[in-house]
Amino acid sequence: MGRLAIENVSVDFGGVHALKDVSFAFESGSIVGLIGPNGAGKSTLLNCISGITRPTAGRVRLDEAVLSERNASSVAGLGIGRVFQHPELVLDLSVRENLMIACHRSLGYGLVSELLMVPSVWRREREAAGRVADVLRRLGIADSADAEVRNLPYGHRKLIDLGRALLMDIGFLLLDEPIAGLNDPEIAHLTELLFELRREFGFGILVVEHNMPFVSRLCERLVVLDLGQLIADGRPADVLGDARVIASYLGEAADA
Amino acid sequence: MTNATDIAGLPGRRSSHGSELVLAGLGVALACVAPFWLNGYGLYLLTLTAIFAIVALGLNLLTGYAGQISLCHAALFGVGAYATALLTSKAGWPYLVSLPVGALLTTAIGAAVAVPALRLKNLYLAIATLGFGVVLQKTIFEWRSLTGGGGGLSLAPPTIAGHELGATGLYYLALAFLVLGLWGAWNLSRGRTGRALRLIKESEIAAASLGIHIARYKVTAFAVSAFYTAIAGGLFAYLVRYINPESFNVGLSIGFLSMIVIGGLGTIGGSIVGALFYVVVPELLRGIKDAPGLVFGVVLVMVMVFMPQGLWGMARRFLGRR
Amino acid sequence: MIANLIVGGLAAGCLYAMVAIAIVIVLNITDIANFAQGEMAMLTTFFAYWLLDDLGLPWWQAVAIAAVFGLVQGVIVQQVIIRPLIGSPVLSAIIATLGLNVVLNSVAGLIWGHQTYTFPSPFAFSAPFHVGGVAVPVTSVVNIAVGLAIILGMTLFLRATWTGMGMRAASQNQTVARLMGVSITKSSAIAWGLGGLVGGIAGILVAPAVFLDTNLMGALLIKAFAGGVLGGLNSLIGVFLGCLALGVAENLTSAYLSPSFGEAITFLVIIAVLIVRPEGVFGHVKVRKA
Numbered sequence: 001m002g003r004l005a006i007e008n009v010s011v012d013f014g015g016v017h018a019l020k021d022v023s024f025a026f027e028s029g030s031i032v033g034l035i036g037p038n039g040a041g042k043s044t045l046l047n048c049i050s051g052i053t054r055p056t057a058g059r060v061r062l063d064e065a066v067l068s069e070r071n072a073s074s075v076a077g078l079g080i081g082r083v084f085q086h087p088e089l090v091l092d093l094s095v096r097e098n099l100m101i102a103c104h105r106s107l108g109y110g111l112v113s114e115l116l117m118v119p120s121v122w123r124r125e126r127e128a129a130g131r132v133a134d135v136l137r138r139l140g141i142a143d144s145a146d147a148e149v150r151n152l153p154y155g156h157r158k159l160i161d162l163g164r165a166l167l168m169d170i171g172f173l174l175l176d177e178p179i180a181g182l183n184d185p186e187i188a189h190l191t192e193l194l195f196e197l198r199r200e201f202g203f204g205i206l207v208v209e210h211n212m213p214f215v216s217r218l219c220e221r222l223v224v225l226d227l228g229q230l231i232a233d234g235r236p237a238d239v240l241g242d243a244r245v246i247a248s249y250l251g252e253a254a255d256a
Numbered sequence: 257m258t259n260a261t262d263i264a265g266l267p268g269r270r271s272s273h274g275s276e277l278v279l280a281g282l283g284v285a286l287a288c289v290a291p292f293w294l295n296g297y298g299l300y301l302l303t304l305t306a307i308f309a310i311v312a313l314g315l316n317l318l319t320g321y322a323g324q325i326s327l328c329h330a331a332l333f334g335v336g337a338y339a340t341a342l343l344t345s346k347a348g349w350p351y352l353v354s355l356p357v358g359a360l361l362t363t364a365i366g367a368a369v370a371v372p373a374l375r376l377k378n379l380y381l382a383i384a385t386l387g388f389g390v391v392l393q394k395t396i397f398e399w400r401s402l403t404g405g406g407g408g409l410s411l412a413p414p415t416i417a418g419h420e421l422g423a424t425g426l427y428y429l430a431l432a433f434l435v436l437g438l439w440g441a442w443n444l445s446r447g448r449t450g451r452a453l454r455l456i457k458e459s460e461i462a463a464a465s466l467g468i469h470i471a472r473y474k475v476t477a478f479a480v481s482a483f484y485t486a487i488a489g490g491l492f493a494y495l496v497r498y499i500n501p502e503s504f505n506v507g508l509s510i511g512f513l514s515m516i517v518i519g520g521l522g523t524i525g526g527s528i529v530g531a532l533f534y535v536v537v538p539e540l541l542r543g544i545k546d547a548p549g550l551v552f553g554v555v556l557v558m559v560m561v562f563m564p565q566g567l568w569g570m571a572r573r574f575l576g577r578r
Numbered sequence: 579m580i581a582n583l584i585v586g587g588l589a590a591g592c593l594y595a596m597v598a599i600a601i602v603i604v605l606n607i608t609d610i611a612n613f614a615q616g617e618m619a620m621l622t623t624f625f626a627y628w629l630l631d632d633l634g635l636p637w638w639q640a641v642a643i644a645a646v647f648g649l650v651q652g653v654i655v656q657q658v659i660i661r662p663l664i665g666s667p668v669l670s671a672i673i674a675t676l677g678l679n680v681v682l683n684s685v686a687g688l689i690w691g692h693q694t695y696t697f698p699s700p701f702a703f704s705a706p707f708h709v710g711g712v713a714v715p716v717t718s719v720v721n722i723a724v725g726l727a728i729i730l731g732m733t734l735f736l737r738a739t740w741t742g743m744g745m746r747a748a749s750q751n752q753t754v755a756r757l758m759g760v761s762i763t764k765s766s767a768i769a770w771g772l773g774g775l776v777g778g779i780a781g782i783l784v785a786p787a788v789f790l791d792t793n794l795m796g797a798l799l800i801k802a803f804a805g806g807v808l809g810g811l812n813s814l815i816g817v818f819l820g821c822l823a824l825g826v827a828e829n830l831t832s833a834y835l836s837p838s839f840g841e842a843i844t845f846l847v848i849i850a851v852l853i854v855r856p857e858g859v860f861g862h863v864k865v866r867k868a
Contacts, residue, residue, distance in 0.1 A: 050465055072464035081465075088462035090454045101455050102466050104448045111476060114447040115440040121447065164466055325669070372849055375856040379611050383807040384852050386800070387845030394842035506800060510613075510676060517673040550684035556677030557659055564666030 002028045002079075002171045004049070004204060008058035009068075011044055011228075018044045020228045021058070026221070028171050028204040031194070033219035033236070035209065037248055040225040042208045043085075046174050049206070050082045051075035062171070077105065081165030081203075085177040087157040091150040095141065095160055096132055098149055102164035103128040135163045139193070155186040166197065175207040179214055187211075191218055216240065224248070276525075280438065283528070287431055291424050299423055303495050305535045306430040307488045312515045312527035313434075313441045314484025319513065320522035321450055322477040323457030325382045327509045328369060328389035329485050334504030336362045336486025337493035338396055338403055341411055346402075351414035351421070351494070359486035365392070366482020370475040389509060396501040408500035411493060421494070430491045437484055441524055444480070453477055454522075518559055520566030529567045533559075581712040583829045589718035591825025593787060595725050595818045596780030597795065597802035600773045602817050603732060607769035609668055610660065611803070614675040615777050616795030617682035618655065622648040622778030623785050623794060624686055627697055637700050645778055652774020656767045664762065686792045699786035721783055728776055729814045808848050810861020820858065824848075 005025035011018040019041045026032045034042050047053035049060050051072040060067040067075050076082070089098050107128055109121050136142040139159045144152060149160065158178065165173055179187045191214065198205060209215050215222065216236040224232040224239060226248040232239045239245055287306075291299055311333060318324050339358030343349045349357070369388045376384050396403050403409065414421045421429065444450050452473050455463040460470055493499050511534060519530025541551045563570040597616060604612045612618075626644035629635045635643070659678060663671045704716040785794060801824060809820020827847055832840030851859060 052461055052464070072461065073467050073469050076465050076467035084462060084465075088455070088459035090451075090458050093451070093454065097451060100448075101451045101463075101468075104452050105467050107448045109448070111449065111480070114449055115443055115480075117439075117443040117447070121443075125447070168467060319669075372853045376852055377856075379605070379803070379811060380807050380852055380856060380858070382611075383804050384849050386804070387849045390845045391842045394839055398836075398839060513669075514673050514676060517667075517669055521667060521669060549680050550688070553677045553680030553682075553684060557674050557681065560670050560674035560677065561659055561662050564663055564670040566670075 002063050002204070003061075004028075004080075004172050004206075005061045006045070006049070006058075007061060009045070009048055009055045009060065010057040011041070011048060011053060012056045017228050019048070019055070019225075022225070022228075022230045023058075024223050024230065024233055026204055026206070029198065029202050030221065031198060031205045031207065031219050033207050033209060033215040033222045034225065035212075035215060035222055036225035036231075039227075040248075041228040042225055043176060044228075045225070046082070046176055046206070046208060049075075049174060050080060076168065079169060079171040081168055081170035081173045083158075083161050083165055083173065083175045083178060085180060087161035089149045089157055089160060092148060094146050094148055095136070095152070095156075096129065096145045098160055099132040099135060099163050099167060100125075100128060102167040103131065105168070106131075131167060132163075135166050138166070138197075139163050140189070154181050155183070158182065159190075162193075166201070170201075170203050172204045172206065175205060175209075177209055178207060179209060179211055187214060194218060212240065279525075284431075284435060288428075291427060296423060299427055300495070301535055301539060303423070303427045303430050304492075305531050306427070306434045307491050307495065308512075308515060308535060309528045309531035310430075310434055310437045310488040310491070311485050311512055312519065312531045313437050313524065314481040314488075315512050316516045316519075316522065316524070316527045317441060317444065317450075317453070317484075318477045318481035320516055320520075320526075321445060321457065322453040322474060324373065324474060324477060325378065325385070325513070326478075326481070327382050327386040327506060327513070328392065329481070329512045330504045330506065330508035331389035331392035332362055332366055332482050332485045333489040333492065333508070333512075334396060334499070334501065335365060335392055336489025337499050337504075338409070338489075339486070340490030341409055341493045341499060342402065344414060345409075345411055350416070352416055355487065355490040358490050359483050362486030362489070363479050363483040366485075367475050367479040369482075370478035373478065374471050374474055386506060386509075389504075389506060393501050393504055396504075403501070406501065408498055411497045411499070413497070414494045426491070426494060430495075433487055433491065437487070438524065438528075441484075441527075445524060449473065449476060514556065516566075518556070518566055520568035520570075520572075523566070523568045523572075525572075526566050526568035529571075533567065580830075581710075583833055584826055585712055585714055585718065587826030587829035588822055589715065589721065589787075589825070590829065591805065591822035592718060592721035592725055593780070593784045594798060594801045594805045594825060595821035596721070596728075596783060597777060597798050598806040598817045598821050599725070599728055599732070599814060600777035600780060601802055602806055602811055602814065603776060604769050604773040606812060608660070608766045610671045610675065612675045612770075612773060613672060613799070614655070614678035614682060615773060616799035616802075617679045617686070618648070618651055618774055619777035619781035619784075620792065620794045621682050621686055622651065622774070623697065623781035623790060624690055626778075626782050627695060627785075627790060630698065631695075637698065641779075641782055644782060645775055648778025649771045649775040651778075652770040652772070653767050655774070656770035660766060660770065661763060664766070683792055690792065692792055694789035694791040697782075697785035697790040701786075717783075717787060724779065724783060725818055728779070729818055732772070732776075732814055804845070804848055807858055808851060810855075810858025812857075813860040816858060816860025819860065 003025055007023055009022045010020050022045065034045065036042055044053060048055050049067060051067060051070050051074065055068050062078055062080065065078055067078070067080070107124050109124055113121050133142065133145065136145050139162065141156055141159055144156060149157060179190060182190065194205065207215070207218065219236060221234065222236050222239040223230060224245050231244050231248065232242045290302055294302060311329065315326065315329055318326055336359055339361050340354050343354030343358055344351050369385065373381055373384060397405055452463065452468050456468065456470055456473060464470055515530035515534045516527060518533050519528070520526025537555060538552050544551055559567065565573070597619065600619065601612055601615050604610060604615070622644050625647050626640050629640035629643055630637065655678065659674050660671060663674060699717060701716045701720050706713040706715045707719060781794065784798065788794065802821065805821030805824040806817045807820070808824055809816035809818065811817065824844065828840055828844050831843040835843055
């Protein structure tokens with residue numbers, strides 16, 4: 001069990017306050033939705049947790065480790081998985097090879113043995129390929145293991161991105177607009193999948209998403225940001241009925 | 257659980273690597289018997305092709321896979337040449353020892369180049385590496401007591417175990433290193449380093465969020481690439497048997513880059529094809545009076561306009577693969 | 579002594595800046611580093627020389643016609659070589675410009691041979707200005723003035739006109755450009771035309787300072803890139819100042835430190851600057867949403 005805590009985090013971009021004194025925490029095993037109108041600072045907050053953006057003030061902690069003092073690759077090494085809004089995959093590699101990228105820490109062989117492809121390299125590659133095959137089965141895309149990513153539909157690419165996070169032995173998963181660009185059956189599949197994965201691996205999920213039916217079905221708790229400030233935090237039914245939340249979204253609707 | 261949407265009949269499955277192995281075997285066999293048909297000049301050209309192919313393999317790892325441009329590879333080629341030549345002729349080491357030791361020395365320099373390069377991209381990286389190339393080249397030029405400066409360095413034929421290495425011997429040595437280099441590059445491109453480098457090229461943020469240590473991989477790519485280039489330099493020194501700092505200039509670095517782009521960025525076969533093109537095409541055009549440069553330039557432009565993925569990329573697409 | 583060195587450095591830096599501006603216009607709008615820019619400028623300069631020497635046109639007429647030649651040349655290069663490469667790896671386009679570089683050099687060699695010519699300048703025999711006891715050649719003043727005028731013109735063009743705005747959008751974001759109804763192909767053609775025009779003017783100003791031959795621009799091209807990077811490629815004034823700084827630095831290092839190592843020291847300075855400011859002194863990082 002772990003606890004991810006955002007403590008008084010502020011981020012300034014050249015005088016613009018992207019985040020102002022945001023604090024909340026959640027445990028592994030829980031699913032938290034992070035919502036708010038465009039420009040509320042949701043992606044900035046995810047970037048702060050992942051170590052991509054450094055907070056101007058405050059800190060992000062995973063149990064005792066201070067994530068906001070580390071770089072992105074070190075944060076990932078501590079078990080924080082990140083799935084991007086647009087999956088960044090190597091298009092001319094196969095699905096399997098793309099997933100193998102996520103095994104690179106566990107592979108752990110040295111450069112010289114890699115150049116010479118000594119037998120232990122072979123063995124570890126085979127083991128990793130086995131884990132990749134398990135994940136592919138788990139995601140329901142085992143059939144396309146050898147397909148080149150450039151030939152796959154968008155929904156599959158998002159699943160591959162999720163698969164990479166699963167291979168990393170994570171305690172927390174950060175999802176940035178996971179259902180943007182997906183069709184209804186794909187959304188239903190992903191919702192079920194996330195519930196099952198949470199049960200199986202026990203990680204916590206922080207999800208940024210605009211689709212309210214999806215968010216309220218998936219999450220047991222919602223955190224709302226508006227103009228960089230936390231304006232609501234609680235159960236979906238309560239939060240979505242909150243006057244300030246409605247006002248911030250109505251404001252956006254009026255602008256649009 | 258609900259199974260994913262049906263994905264029957266996905267296009268573009270990748271075939272196994274069997275045909276590539278056969279092709280590589282055929283190529284090596286052909287290269288082994290080639291000296292029996294060639295005259296001295298032909299053999300020289302073929303050795304030069306093998307040497308440039310080793311550079312192209314290394315540079316392609318850096319530029320084609322990791323997406324890092326370098327304009328200092330001619331200088332690293334030169335440092336490799338000088339290090340090997342000096343260790344052999346001045347320190348009296350056996351050629352087969354000074355070659356890898358000289359290359360390791362150059363690798364350290366290549367890794368040092370990478371450190372400032374970590375923050376730079378594209379043209380900024382190109383100019384910084386260009387600057388390193390100039391600095392290395394001028395250092396060879398100015399360190400007269402060791403390198404002979406602008407007067408250059410004449411070399412006696414190398415010996416291996418007491419036997420003098422003739423043109424044919426040097427060719428087979430270069431070929432052996434090329435085969436080793438091919439083997440290494442093939443493994444690396446398919447192993448964890450190659451995969452990580454390709455994602456770094458695509459998106460550094462995505463790579464970092466998978467726990468990939470970007471800086472370490474970039475330095476590794478520079479170092480491995482420098483090692484290949486320096487081995488080639490050590491072979492080149494004894495192919496031409498006279499080296500001069502002037503020859504390791506930016507023009508040659510640009511030549512190396514054009515080899516891998518003509519052949520195909522991020523492909524192993526492209527490195528070989530590109531080196532072959534770069535050496536052989538100007539030779540074929542030698543007969544055309546007054547205009548070899550013109551025709552070479554036109555061919556270069558046409559290859560790029562009609563085959564922007566390079567000759568190897570085009571061939572692969574033509575054969576319906578990938 | 580030091581004042582003379584600085585003035586000489588500024589004059590040289592100005593020549594770098596001319597070529598650099600041509601390169602940067604193309605680079606910022608199409609992302610392609612045009613390695614043929616120098617040879618395109620060389621060809622334009624030879625064309626101007628032909629107009630002057632063989633046709634006997636007056637200087638100003640010859641220069642005006644040559645400038646149009648440079649513009650047309652840029653558009654032709656874009657249509658024939660660059661347009662088919664839109665969407666291909668940028669490095670492929672860059673290597674294609676290297677090929678063009680070789681082609682143009684050979685073509686000029688076939689027409690004019692490899693001997694040197696003296697390119698006239700109306701300012702060559704004017705008495706130098708004296709600023710605080712330092713002689714400043716008129717050509718340097720003209721070069722600086724023309725350089726600043728080009729920067730001003732380009733900035734106004736990019737800021738004020740609809741075409742220019744569209745081109746800036748194209749350089750920032752191709753989707754936005756399309757939404758604005760700007761054709762990428764068209765803005766790329768305009769950029770190459772402008773690059774050819776400015777490069778041609780640069781060649782005509784450079785030629786009197788050195789001798790005109792087919793290798794007129796070879797060394798200048800690399801210096802132009804280096805100066806541009808030093809200043810920051812996405813700011814025209816930064817490019818200009820970067821090139822001036824490079825010229826001065828070169829002159830000072832070769833006079834006071836080591837004549838032959840001067841170039842290497844200059845590059846060490848550039849590398850040091852880039853480590854501190856990876857986007858150049860006046861450059862800014864292009865913000866892109868992750």
